[in-house]
Amino acid sequence: MPFVILGILLSIAVQEWVPDTWIVRILPRNPFARRAVISFLGVFLPVCECGNVPLARGLMVKGFTVSESMTFLLAAPIINPITIATTHAAFGWDGWILVARIVGGFVIANLIGWLFSLQHDQDALLTRRFSAECAMPHPHQHGGARVHRSLELFIRETSVIMPALFIGSVVAGAIQVLVPRSVLVTLGSNPLWSILAMLLLAFVISVCSNVDAFFILPFASTFMPGSIVTFLVFGPIIDIKMLALLRTTFTTRVLVQLTVVVGLLSALIGLVVNYVA
Amino acid sequence: MSPRLSGVVLALTVVVATLWLAATNQLILYIHPRYVVFTVIMAVLALAVAVASFATHPDDHDEPAPRGWRRILSFSALALTLVIAVGLVVVPPATLTSATVSSRDLNSTGAGAEVQSIDEAASGDDASFARFTVRDWASLLGQTSDPAFYASKPVDVTGFITSAGDDDIFYVSRFVITCCAVDAQPVGVPVYLPNWSDEHEVDDWVHLTGEFTSNPSSGSAEPLAVVPATVERIGTPDEPYLF
Numbered sequence: 001m002p003f004v005i006l007g008i009l010l011s012i013a014v015q016e017w018v019p020d021t022w023i024v025r026i027l028p029r030n031p032f033a034r035r036a037v038i039s040f041l042g043v044f045l046p047v048c049e050c051g052n053v054p055l056a057r058g059l060m061v062k063g064f065t066v067s068e069s070m071t072f073l074l075a076a077p078i079i080n081p082i083t084i085a086t087t088h089a090a091f092g093w094d095g096w097i098l099v100a101r102i103v104g105g106f107v108i109a110n111l112i113g114w115l116f117s118l119q120h121d122q123d124a125l126l127t128r129r130f131s132a133e134c135a136m137p138h139p140h141q142h143g144g145a146r147v148h149r150s151l152e153l154f155i156r157e158t159s160v161i162m163p164a165l166f167i168g169s170v171v172a173g174a175i176q177v178l179v180p181r182s183v184l185v186t187l188g189s190n191p192l193w194s195i196l197a198m199l200l201l202a203f204v205i206s207v208c209s210n211v212d213a214f215f216i217l218p219f220a221s222t223f224m225p226g227s228i229v230t231f232l233v234f235g236p237i238i239d240i241k242m243l244a245l246l247r248t249t250f251t252t253r254v255l256v257q258l259t260v261v262v263g264l265l266s267a268l269i270g271l272v273v274n275y276v277a
Numbered sequence: 278m279s280p281r282l283s284g285v286v287l288a289l290t291v292v293v294a295t296l297w298l299a300a301t302n303q304l305i306l307y308i309h310p311r312y313v314v315f316t317v318i319m320a321v322l323a324l325a326v327a328v329a330s331f332a333t334h335p336d337d338h339d340e341p342a343p344r345g346w347r348r349i350l351s352f353s354a355l356a357l358t359l360v361i362a363v364g365l366v367v368v369p370p371a372t373l374t375s376a377t378v379s380s381r382d383l384n385s386t387g388a389g390a391e392v393q394s395i396d397e398a399a400s401g402d403d404a405s406f407a408r409f410t411v412r413d414w415a416s417l418l419g420q421t422s423d424p425a426f427y428a429s430k431p432v433d434v435t436g437f438i439t440s441a442g443d444d445d446i447f448y449v450s451r452f453v454i455t456c457c458a459v460d461a462q463p464v465g466v467p468v469y470l471p472n473w474s475d476e477h478e479v480d481d482w483v484h485l486t487g488e489f490t491s492n493p494s495s496g497s498a499e500p501l502a503v504v505p506a507t508v509e510r511i512g513t514p515d516e517p518y519l520f
Contacts, residue, residue: 001291001295001316001319001320002312002315002316002318002319002320003319005288005319005320005322005323006319009322009326086455148333151326151329151330151333154285154326154327154330155282155284155285155330156284157284158284158285158287158288158327159282159283159284159285160284161284162284162287162288163283163284163287163353166287166357166361167353167357170357205459207459207460208456210456214455214456214460214462215455215459215460
């Protein structure tokens with residue numbers, strides 16, 4: 001909850017209090033370089049993935065393309081100082097896990113950004129409601145008008161984000177109780193099944209990227225390193241709670257495509273690590 | 278109430294419950310103490326903005342009222358959150374129990390790994406051992422099961438009872454939390470007390486003293502166990518988790 005509040009407040013700050021030209025000016029014009037730089041925004045905004053959703057919405061309203069905001073959404077939970085520090089504290093440099101997580105997160109975020117940039121009509125990736133919000137004019141306002149507008153944004157963002165957060169959390173919690181963890185652990189020693197089990201575990205558990213390394217550490221003795229990497233790369237991007245939050249902004253079709261591609265890429269990275277490590 | 282304000286009501290409900298938990302020192306049943314200040318600051322900020330939103334109630338003529346699935350989702354979440362928030366206030370917050378231990382691996386590698394080094398423990402005195410928690414002993418047990426290492430090292434720990442599936446052995450356990458209750462990992466130390474269930478129940482909190490010996494129970498795979506000198510039943514501590 002505190003990270004979501006922080007994300008909403010940052011989103012309001014970006015939309016209403018940061019000059020329009022400021023963000024645009026510091027980013028490269030080349031789309032590949034631009035997305036690469038956006039991948040590192042999480043270093044300055046270390047909000048957990050839930051908080052990144054309202055922030056990404058704010059960035060889109062401010063002028064980011066959908067593919068750029070997607071790159072931010074996917075990279076920021078992994079490439080940020082807190083996640084890197086906790087992953088290092090949990091695994092150190094063992095088994096290429098930390099390196100594979102950072103590099104894997106960067107590669108997936110940029111690949112996804114590039115893939116969705118191929119969509120000519122970027123608005124078609126968004127829900128109709130959010131697309132309409134992005135299209136609304138944002139006149140320059142000062143003083144009381146700007147405060148008024150910020151409060152308006154707070155009402156709008158909480159009405160979208162908070163219900164999704166609660167429904168997503170309750171569903172994730174219910175599934176955690178109903179699906180025995182032992183079922184997943186029995187799959188852990190097989191190179192392929194262990195990766196699939198970790199994808200499923202990450203999807204169900206919905207734990208924040210800031211601490212997921214500690215959460216998965218106990219499984220390190222049972223599961224292969226590649227499957228741990230799969231969990232650490234896939235989990236911050238796709239899980240039940242995040243899908244509920246992302247649905248406030250993106251169409252179902254986009255979320256299905258996103259889940260499938262990220263799942264396949266995470267599994268591929270895990271297989272490579274299993275082979276190399 | 279305007280449907281537009283449902284999100285603010287949700288935020289406000291959770292914020293008030295959070296601040297109440299913080300004021301009564303019960304927030305640490307859900308999150309690590311290091312996040313309490315950050316959580317309270319965010320809750321106060323959200324409270325201020327939410328109250329201002331109610332007070333000014335800015336109009337948004339471009340904003341249609343939610344319809345269809347969004348309306349259902351919004352009201353479901355509002356009802357759900359109100360139930361949870363009322364539950365948080367009405368039902369006393371409870372700690373995680375042995376039911377959670379059974380779904381997570383006790384003494385898995387992460388939670389208690391090497392919080393104590395064998396070298397330092399080998400030269401420790403009684404005063405330092407008195408400060409050892411279940412996590413410290415579980416860490417040492419994970420590194421060596423040589424009975425000679427534990428000779429003359431007094432055990433003085435607090436934890437709740439978890440079944441070891443043996444009439445004569447139970448675990449005195451604690452949860453270790455890194456961020457919040459979601460990542461809680463159980464650690465435990467085996468205790469040899471014949472027919473322990475005659476006097477104690479699973480989830481009872483106990484303070485026990487004793488020393489490690491080779492496990493006398495043939496029904497347990499644990500190489501060592503604490504043979505208790507005293508086992509005193511206590512209430513749930515103010516800080517039930519280890520951090």
